[in-house]
Amino acid sequence: xLNYLSREIKPAPVNLERLAEQLKVLAEPKRLLIFNxxxxxxxxxxxxxxxxxxxxxLVSHHLSKLRAVGLVKVERDAQxxxxxxxxxxxxxxxxxxxxxxxxxxxxxxxxxxPSCGPQxxxxxxxxxxxxx
Amino acid sequence: xLNYLSREIKPAPVNLERLAEQLKVLAEPKRLLIFNxxxxxxxxxxxxxxxxxxxxxLVSHHLSKLRAVGLVKVERDAQxxxxxxxxxxxxxxxxxxxxxxxxxxxxxxxxxxPSCGPQxxxxxxxxxxxxx
DNA sequence: CATATAATTCAACACATGTTGAACTATCTC
DNA sequence: GAGATAGTTCAACATGTGTTGAATTATATG
Numbered sequence: 001x002l003n004y005l006s007r008e009i010k011p012a013p014v015n016l017e018r019l020a021e022q023l024k025v026l027a028e029p030k031r032l033l034i035f036n037x038x039x040x041x042x043x044x045x046x047x048x049x050x051x052x053x054x055x056x057x058l059v060s061h062h063l064s065k066l067r068a069v070g071l072v073k074v075e076r077d078a079q080x081x082x083x084x085x086x087x088x089x090x091x092x093x094x095x096x097x098x099x100x101x102x103x104x105x106x107x108x109x110x111x112x113x114p115s116c117g118p119q120x121x122x123x124x125x126x127x128x129x130x131x132x
Numbered sequence: 133x134l135n136y137l138s139r140e141i142k143p144a145p146v147n148l149e150r151l152a153e154q155l156k157v158l159a160e161p162k163r164l165l166i167f168n169x170x171x172x173x174x175x176x177x178x179x180x181x182x183x184x185x186x187x188x189x190l191v192s193h194h195l196s197k198l199r200a201v202g203l204v205k206v207e208r209d210a211q212x213x214x215x216x217x218x219x220x221x222x223x224x225x226x227x228x229x230x231x232x233x234x235x236x237x238x239x240x241x242x243x244x245x246p247s248c249g250p251q252x253x254x255x256x257x258x259x260x261x262x263x264x
Numbered sequence: 265c266a267t268a269t270a271a272t273t274c275a276a277c278a279c280a281t282g283t284t285g286a287a288c289t290a291t292c293t294c
Numbered sequence: 295g296a297g298a299t300a301g302t303t304c305a306a307c308a309t310g311t312g313t314t315g316a317a318t319t320a321t322a323t324g
Binding site: 012027051080090 | 158171172211219220222236238
């Protein structure tokens with residue numbers, strides 16, 4: 001039983017890299033506003049730009065970031081392909097919501113397990129485990 | 133009834149600025165790992181640095197960011213005040229979790245409400261509402 | 265009071281990224 | 295095919311921020 005100082009750090013219950021990647025894209029005020037518009041049914045570039053007073057190239061830039069992490073999908077109009085409609089990727093949103101809720105669940109908070117402090121100075125280097 | 137094109141954009145159900153601020157802090161891989169350690173009960177600077185192989189000043193920097201948005205709280209050891217213990221701010225985490233779950237609830241997704249597209253070209257400028 | 269310890273603060277750097285204006289694509293209409 | 299429309303891509307810039315090493319603070323010990 002190889003056990004470092006009789007304390008094991010539990011692995012994160014979700015894919016932290018993917019979560020960080022998606023949060024990074026969402027953690028931008030204007031992108032959150034765009035995302036909110038998409039949640040509300042707004043979908044074309046021009047309307048988003050109008051609603052938020054942003055130039056079309058900026059809207060395009062932010063939408064591409066949201067697309068890159070799979071949270072938003074795109075589709076061209078069947079009758080007039082000049083119009084491009086963006087919408088929320090529901091399955092990706094469900095996955096994100098579940099991952100976030102799992103990782104940031106307050107019930108996951110564990111009580112302090114002191115391995116540092118005045119009692120046991122185990123943070124010092126050169127600790128020799130005598131377990132052999 | 134002053135109504136722009138007979139469509140109203142619903143306001144976001146949460147404080148988007150605060151949410152973006154907190155997400156921005158969390159959307160950093162190493163900070164997510166630090167947060168995960170705190171969730172697991174790890175609390176002092178040195179132990180976090182050991183677990184993640186980070187220098188103490190970097191750990192300090194990330195912890196201060198987490199503190200700045202209220203997600204982490206700090207406390208000095210009663211017996212030896214050199215030791216500083218960090219921990220999750222439970223109420224802040226509960227608030228964040230609730231806000232995230234509300235805003236990113238897949239059931240909030242509305243169907244497309246076309247006000248742009250080949251049918252109605254309402255994105256064009258100089259639209260004169262004849263409501264007077 | 266001198267030394268050691270735990271952690272923070274500071275200055276400097278490198279890199280990422282939101283923003284801007286112009287150029288470019290793709291598509292439709294006449 | 296020429297012109298118009300919806301949107302994207304490109305280059306350049308400014309700003310923010312994670313990282314690093316050194317200096318500093320706060321506290322405890324002998």
